[in-house]
Amino acid sequence: MKIAIIGGGPAGLYAAILLAKQQPEAEISVYERNRPDDTFGFGVVFSDATLDNFEKHDPPSYRRITQEFAYWDDIAVHFRGTVHRVGGNGFCGCSRRKLLLILQERARELGVSLKFEIEIDDESRFADADLIILADGINSRFRDKYVNHFHPELDVRSNYFAWMGSTRPLDAFTFIFQETEWGPFIAHAYQYEAGRSTWIFETDPKTFERAGLKGMDERQSADRMAEIFGWFLAGHPLLINRSTWRNFPMIRSKRWVKDNMVLVGDAKATAHFSIGSGTKLAMEDAIALAEAMEQAPTVTAALHHYEQGRREEVEKTQHAADVSLVWFEHVDRFWDFDPVQFAFGVMTRSKAITYDNLMLRAPDFVAQVDRSFAKLVRARGFDVDVDKPAAPMFQPIRLREMTITNRVVVSPMCMYSANEGVPTDFHLVHYGSRAIGGAGLIFTEMICVSRDARITPGCAGLWNDEQEDVWKRVVDFVHANSAAKFALQLGHAGRKGATRLMWEGMDRPLEEGGWEVVAASPIPYFPDSQMPREMDRAAMDAVKATFVAAAERGERCGFDMLELHCAHGYLLAGFISPLTNKRRDAYGGSLENRLRFPREVFEALRSVWPAHKPMSVRISATDWVEGGITGDDAVLIARAFAESGVDLVDVSTGQTVSEAQPIYGRMFQTPFSDQIRNETRVATMCVGNITTADQVNTILAAGRADLVALGRPHLIDPAFTLKAAAWYGAEGVFCPQQYLPGKDQIFRNSARDRQDFEDLKIKARPKTRAELKAEATKPLAAE
Ligand SMILES: Cc1cc2nc3c(=O)[nH]c(=O)nc-3n(C[C@H](O)[C@H](O)[C@H](O)COP(=O)(O)OP(=O)(O)OC[C@H]3O[C@@H](n4cnc5c(N)ncnc54)[C@H](O)[C@@H]3O)c2cc1C
Ligand SMILES: Cc1cc2nc3c(=O)[nH]c(=O)nc-3n(C[C@H](O)[C@H](O)[C@H](O)COP(=O)(O)O)c2cc1C
Numbered sequence: 001m002k003i004a005i006i007g008g009g010p011a012g013l014y015a016a017i018l019l020a021k022q023q024p025e026a027e028i029s030v031y032e033r034n035r036p037d038d039t040f041g042f043g044v045v046f047s048d049a050t051l052d053n054f055e056k057h058d059p060p061s062y063r064r065i066t067q068e069f070a071y072w073d074d075i076a077v078h079f080r081g082t083v084h085r086v087g088g089n090g091f092c093g094c095s096r097r098k099l100l101l102i103l104q105e106r107a108r109e110l111g112v113s114l115k116f117e118i119e120i121d122d123e124s125r126f127a128d129a130d131l132i133i134l135a136d137g138i139n140s141r142f143r144d145k146y147v148n149h150f151h152p153e154l155d156v157r158s159n160y161f162a163w164m165g166s167t168r169p170l171d172a173f174t175f176i177f178q179e180t181e182w183g184p185f186i187a188h189a190y191q192y193e194a195g196r197s198t199w200i201f202e203t204d205p206k207t208f209e210r211a212g213l214k215g216m217d218e219r220q221s222a223d224r225m226a227e228i229f230g231w232f233l234a235g236h237p238l239l240i241n242r243s244t245w246r247n248f249p250m251i252r253s254k255r256w257v258k259d260n261m262v263l264v265g266d267a268k269a270t271a272h273f274s275i276g277s278g279t280k281l282a283m284e285d286a287i288a289l290a291e292a293m294e295q296a297p298t299v300t301a302a303l304h305h306y307e308q309g310r311r312e313e314v315e316k317t318q319h320a321a322d323v324s325l326v327w328f329e330h331v332d333r334f335w336d337f338d339p340v341q342f343a344f345g346v347m348t349r350s351k352a353i354t355y356d357n358l359m360l361r362a363p364d365f366v367a368q369v370d371r372s373f374a375k376l377v378r379a380r381g382f383d384v385d386v387d388k389p390a391a392p393m394f395q396p397i398r399l400r401e402m403t404i405t406n407r408v409v410v411s412p413m414c415m416y417s418a419n420e421g422v423p424t425d426f427h428l429v430h431y432g433s434r435a436i437g438g439a440g441l442i443f444t445e446m447i448c449v450s451r452d453a454r455i456t457p458g459c460a461g462l463w464n465d466e467q468e469d470v471w472k473r474v475v476d477f478v479h480a481n482s483a484a485k486f487a488l489q490l491g492h493a494g495r496k497g498a499t500r501l502m503w504e505g506m507d508r509p510l511e512e513g514g515w516e517v518v519a520a521s522p523i524p525y526f527p528d529s530q531m532p533r534e535m536d537r538a539a540m541d542a543v544k545a546t547f548v549a550a551a552e553r554g555e556r557c558g559f560d561m562l563e564l565h566c567a568h569g570y571l572l573a574g575f576i577s578p579l580t581n582k583r584r585d586a587y588g589g590s591l592e593n594r595l596r597f598p599r600e601v602f603e604a605l606r607s608v609w610p611a612h613k614p615m616s617v618r619i620s621a622t623d624w625v626e627g628g629i630t631g632d633d634a635v636l637i638a639r640a641f642a643e644s645g646v647d648l649v650d651v652s653t654g655q656t657v658s659e660a661q662p663i664y665g666r667m668f669q670t671p672f673s674d675q676i677r678n679e680t681r682v683a684t685m686c687v688g689n690i691t692t693a694d695q696v697n698t699i700l701a702a703g704r705a706d707l708v709a710l711g712r713p714h715l716i717d718p719a720f721t722l723k724a725a726a727w728y729g730a731e732g733v734f735c736p737q738q739y740l741p742g743k744d745q746i747f748r749n750s751a752r753d754r755q756d757f758e759d760l761k762i763k764a765r766p767k768t769r770a771e772l773k774a775e776a777t778k779p780l781a782a783e
Pocket of ligand 1: 009277278
């Protein structure tokens, strides 16, 4: 077997090591254009879990790496004169130069031929190689040479960054968020060996220009950073080594394999430095490739396995990196946050770390987070315990004069079970049991304002007395038997009307018994859906009147809150999205025009809905389609509704057009809530694939939403909130007296279960710094 490796960075060298171990007879050569000890950058960072992986695959290089590394447990967040230290993070730093020297030495020991100062510009010289590994880094010449095959995607991010070094010792991974006369600067810094630390500076493009960094050379820009961070550097210099300011390129490649050539490391995909995973990903690619080579019968099969098996893991890391970099790009959103909440936001920005897992590693910090959250609630006039506060999800909130006792919400969910719009016993039991289950606020499903406003024949309505009577009975039950507040969601299906029940074909047109549908523009949802009639002004007036009449009925039913449904491509959403509104009159064109009719309806409702009761609007904060609504538009939409008197924006996404490509994942819509809340200061409710109480607390504590709605989880578990209350020991949660023995039991059992769970988690965690250090000094067994 003959293997040629282009690029002697961490990916190329580690691949050489692992393959040489696996196939001692193979002829493996690494071609590197630099000299052996030439290197850019300063330190690299690995988590405990990554080191465990290295230990498994090549103990000798692992051992040398851990002997050279600096270890730390804490992450320190410096912000507005405060510092918050969070322990239990288990990271190691090492000089990139030393890492490469260790890997080179180990590769040589295993018989790999290392050829330095050779720049490869054509792979044809390796015509006799069985395998060619393209480990040529971020600017991969070979990825670009076969651009039409690998299809790399390049997303150049807006923030500028530069890598520098310092002699400043650090005992924690340190983030410094520094206000300057030009704008915010961020330092990501960590020690990688005695007397040496890596410093990555980052700032937004405007601050970059204002600070005069554009025309400066490396030394001048380092001097400027030293001025800004001098208070922390304490006389230590900033060192430079190719420390130019650049924009981070997020690279993703559609294919990683071409014939017997394979991309690894930065050449195939990058991950933003803020999650410290570049070198980790590169070396783990090498592990995946070596494993595939071991298991598959041919090189072709192995490369196929490598790509198939590794892609998901890489994409997950890239997604976490994306979320993290976006957080740093928008740090100004959080600049006026309470520093504890800010630090919690830094820690939980990429979803990998949550409220519950911080509770295991840094209980004091979480206690501080809880206290600071409780203080904010107290500042709003609630008499809550600040010394021993309840978890964020059990803190009350007030919208106008409506107080909600906790932050968990049952999202609006159509049950498709009404008869001619009249709710049934199913609705009574459904809403009744969810209210008893402890959620602070429950929403009705979309209640249609007229017969022709229905999505399906099973949709509930509020256009006649019979419907009003039954809804009143449901509302009365909820109020008499629970502490939940009850919100009425009013909507009109628009072009998505006259369709089948969910379980008979979602959004598919009715074969018979349909009715005429109307919309902002005559565009059918699916090509074979009914062509909607474009609404004229008279139709708009008529629809508005049905909304107003339904709201008046809702008030008579006793609902506590009113939501206007302007999401998911239904009638009003159809006006807002440019994909579905092609009008040329005052209701089409600009966003302001497209919002005109939805706002008019909202304001009409606001004028009849009692002033002491709140109103929300549900929006689709992105259409998930090029040319549709984006998060930035959603900010403008939220501001416009805020001007019309909205108290809460219910942030959903999509369902506008059938060809949308949503990116699902845990809490996938929360970033939009975060953006809207923290750019507009309007209260938000987030929703979407939020399934655990831990996630609810994480979102709230980080200030990413004011309320958290769960849809599908509540379908299966009406008592989600009561169970979470037992887990967190939130005794104050409402439970009907009939069920108190059950409450006593679950509170007792949960306290025990939680202790067992924490013990197990602690046992399963990766090795700590102290354990690693002890091992690193033990003599090495023969390999
Ligand atoms: C300026 C800079 C500084 C960085 N500093 C740090 C840091 O301090 N800490 C950290 O964790 N990460 C740092 N990174 C990111 C990190 O280096 C990468 O994520 C990681 O090294 C990826 O490993 P790799 O082996 O895929 O690529 P690289 O480490 O980039 O290695 C690719 C190698 O291929 C060689 N090469 C390229 N083309 C050819 C060719 N045609 N012929 C022969 N050889 C070739 C290059 O010289 C290079 O040595 C830095 C990146 C840059 C660009
Ligand atoms: C069966 C079903 C019916 C729904 N009906 C409505 C509705 O009537 N009004 C609405 O605004 N959203 C509706 N939604 C969307 C949910 O409110 C929620 O936003 C979505 O399910 C994502 O949240 P989840 O991941 O917690 O389920 C519905 C969702 C489902 C699954």
